[in-house]
Amino acid sequence: xxxxxxxxxxxxxxxxxxxxxxxxxxxxxxxxxxxxxxxxxxxxxxxxxxxxxxxxxxxxxxxxxxxxxxxxxxxxxxxxxxxxxxxxxxxxxxxxxxxxxxxxxxxxxxxxxxxxxxxxxxxxxxxxxxxxxxxxxxxxxxxxxxxxxxxxxxxxxxxxxxxxxxxxxxxxxxxxxxxxxxxxxxxxxxxxxxxxxxxxxx
Numbered sequence: 001x002x003x004x005x006x007x008x009x010x011x012x013x014x015x016x017x018x019x020x021x022x023x024x025x026x027x028x029x030x031x032x033x034x035x036x037x038x039x040x041x042x043x044x045x046x047x048x049x050x051x052x053x054x055x056x057x058x059x060x061x062x063x064x065x066x067x068x069x070x071x072x073x074x075x076x077x078x079x080x081x082x083x084x085x086x087x088x089x090x091x092x093x094x095x096x097x098x099x100x101x102x103x104x105x106x107x108x109x110x111x112x113x114x115x116x117x118x119x120x121x122x123x124x125x126x127x128x129x130x131x132x133x134x135x136x137x138x139x140x141x142x143x144x145x146x147x148x149x150x151x152x153x154x155x156x157x158x159x160x161x162x163x164x165x166x167x168x169x170x171x172x173x174x175x176x177x178x179x180x181x182x183x184x185x186x187x188x189x190x191x192x193x194x195x196x197x198x199x200x201x202x
Contacts, residue, residue, distance in 0.1 A: 012055065014151050016178070018043075018080040018198050019051040019063055025075040026051065029066050040182035043194040044146065052196060054151070056177035080198045084151060092198065108197075121158065124175040124184035134188050136171045137161065142189045145170065149178055149196050157181045161192070 021029070026049040030042065041052045041062075053063050070077045078096035085091055085105065093103040122136070123129035137145075140163075147159045157178040161171045175181035182194060 014084045015055045016082045016151065016196055016198065017053050017060075017063065018045060018196065019053075019066055019077060020045055020048055020080060021050075021070055021075055021077040023049045025070060025073070025077070026066070029069040029073065029075070033065055033069055035062075038186065038190060040179075040186045040194065043196065045195060045198065052178075052194070054178050056179055082196070082198050119160075119169060119172045122171065122173045124173050124181060129173070130184055130187070133171060133173050133185075137188055140170060140189070142191055145189065146193050146195060147185055147189075149181065149194055151178060159185060159194075161185070161189070 019026075026042070030039070030051075035042075043050050043052050051063060051066055053060055067077065076097060078094065081091075081093040081095075083091040083093070088108050089105065090108055091103060091105045093101070095101055120132075122133035124133065140161075144164050145161055146164060147161045149157055149159050151157045156174060156176060157180075158172065158174045159181055160169050161173070162169050173181065173185060175184060185192060185194075
């Protein structure tokens with residue numbers, strides 16, 4: 001057999017998955033299942049709450065548990081997937097009740113806006129990077145900021161911490177994967193909400 005035909009030899013793609021529901025529905029399900037209030041996988045997404053998991057997480061057991069709880073309660077929910085297929089491209093897929101399955105391959109917007117390009121990137125895999133980010137955010141009002149997360153084709157994740165009003169990039173950080181990035185930022189900003197680009201531009 002040609003080695004190229006062996007799926008185990010193929011490069012695995014990075015996948016982000018969002019389980020989206022109303023704030024009431026998801027909060028009730030999380031409370032019933034005993035999730036911590038500050039679980040960093042709970043993010044904001046287009047005015048609703050969502051539960052985030054990605055291919056760097058150990059498994060999807062928590063995601064399936066929440067789906068089961070929402071279904072048992074008769075709640076409406078949907079799944080969105082982002083599969084990073086290559087440099088600057090991704091497949092966006094959406095699965096929701098009473099709707100057809102959607103999938104679009106699209107070019108991703110530029111990784112950084114002009115205002116972000118001037119900011120240093122704090123490496124949160126190192127103590128020095130965590131300390132420098134903490135210093136950069138020392139006087140920031142936690143209630144007035146949020147963080148956007150992006151993953152590159154290799155899986156290394158970056159985040160931009162932004163002030164809500166007026167919107168302005170305050171700091172950038174990077175880590176080996178999304179889970180460790182979220183955890184390190186939450187150590188500095190315990191209640192910060194995260195967002196992830198899960199739809200094609202336009």
